Structures are given as structure tokens and as C-alpha cells.
Amino acid sequence: MEHLEIERKFLVKSEAYKKAASTSTRIVQGFLNTDPKRTVRVRIKGDKGFLTVKGESNESGTTRFEWETQINLVEATNLIDLCEAVILEKMRFEVPYKKHLFEVDEFLGENKGLVVAEVELQHEDEIFEKPDWLGAEVTGEVKYYNSQLSKVPFCKW
Template structure:
């Protein structure tokens, strides 16, 4: 239940040519407390509830628990979520032995593209594709829970 994930900005749309899947995701948060976030997500035609704990010092590892829930329940829970939501398309791109999840954001976060790769340890080696830019692991403004409150369009420095 510990998720180890590194996060990067994306510098080009070249990832799209190698994407295996493309799925729309809409999500909101029932709780955005930094100690624990509770997310409701509709991914394609499925609903999910996820609880995430506070990240470690590097921001790369943190507790995560997720469970699939009924789509109608997810839709109802989104109606009582905190203000602000996330709308994005997720592309899954296999690079070497890893799959990068590349999120292209829309709405108030349009223009932001972030890639994440899950690892089995914080020091695991992985191949970095040419479209991968600056690492933003552990920088909280890039967390979806924070993007729902302070969207990319409102950032002074981008």
C-alpha cells in the first residue's frame, strides 16, 4: 500500500505516438488535508475512491489505498466534493520496463502535462524518454489535490 512514484513535466507531445491507452479522468476531493487526501475519480466508465497519506521527505513514497466503487456512487460523491475539480486525459506509454502515465490537463489546468512512473524502490533505475522534462516529485503544487484548489491558470510563475 506504499506507492513509490516519480513525477516529471512533459516537454513535447511525442508521448502520444507511443501511447497504448488514452482515458478521460474526472476527479474531485472529499478531503485535501495534507496529512490525508480522499479522492473520488471517474476513469472512463468506472468509479474509484482513493485515500493517500502524506509523502515522505523526498515526496516520492506515500501510503495509497484505492477501491473501485459503483459509477453512480462516484457521480454522487463528486457532487459533494470540495470546490475545484480535475479533468484530464491519461495516456499510458510503455518505455523500457516501465509504464509512464502522462496526464494532459484541461479546464483551469489546461497547458499542464505531467508524467508519472511507479517504481518498486526509490532508487530504481528507469529509462527516461526524450519528452520527459524537469522532475517535480514532492513539489506539492503539482499534486492533483492542490491543482483542484490552485489551478495552473492562476500560477504567477509557470
């Protein structure tokens, strides 16, 4: 199937990733639909807007359908206003490490204090080297999905 996203997700145990980051970007995102079978997300990343549809995760939580398209900033801003209750805000740090790129999200607002890293893979069994700042794996743990953080923020855990 085309448009498959394969990724693993980890907690982050130190701020060492910041020194190694190649970029950092502010992200604001909301959800038009948080049904696990068809999540619909609106995102403003820097000065660009995106609309994303994600399907249900497989049993391990590593793989699911993902389709994304860029939309203009005005459309994205208008759609954010239609989103479900909590709008997520975070800083995303892109951190190259060995042969992979880790995206580290430092959450703000009601999810402040939560820092999660994701690495996209070519296949589920792909081997990759883990940087020292990477903590416990949380792949497939639903409470760490952005769609769930918009319903039950980290501050309420």
C-alpha cells in the same frame, strides 16, 4: 507497510508521448478532503468509479500510503457532487517505455496547458530510462499534486 505508492513525477516537454501511448482515458476527479496527511479522492476513469485515500508523502515526495477501491459509477458521480471546489479533468495516456509504464496526464479546464508524467517504481532508488519527451523532475513539489491543483489551478500560477 502495505499499500505504499512509490513514484516520480516529471513535466513533459513535447507531445511525442501521444504516438507511443497504448491507451488514453478521460478522468474526472474531485477531493472530499485535501489535508496532506489524509487526502480522499473520488475518480471517474472511463466508465469506472474509484475512491482513494492517500497518506502524507515522505521527505523526498516519492513515497506515501495509498489505498484504492473501485465503486460503482453512480456512487462516484454522487460523491463528485460533494467534493471541494475545483473538479479536475484530464486525459491520461499510458505510455510503455523500456521496462516501465509512464502515465501522462494532459490537464483540461482550469489546468489546461499542464502536462505531467508519473512513473511508479518498486523502490525509491530504482533506476529507469527516461524517454526524450520527459522534462524537468517535479517529484515532491506540492503545487503539482492533484489535490493542490484543485485548490490553485495552473491558470492561476
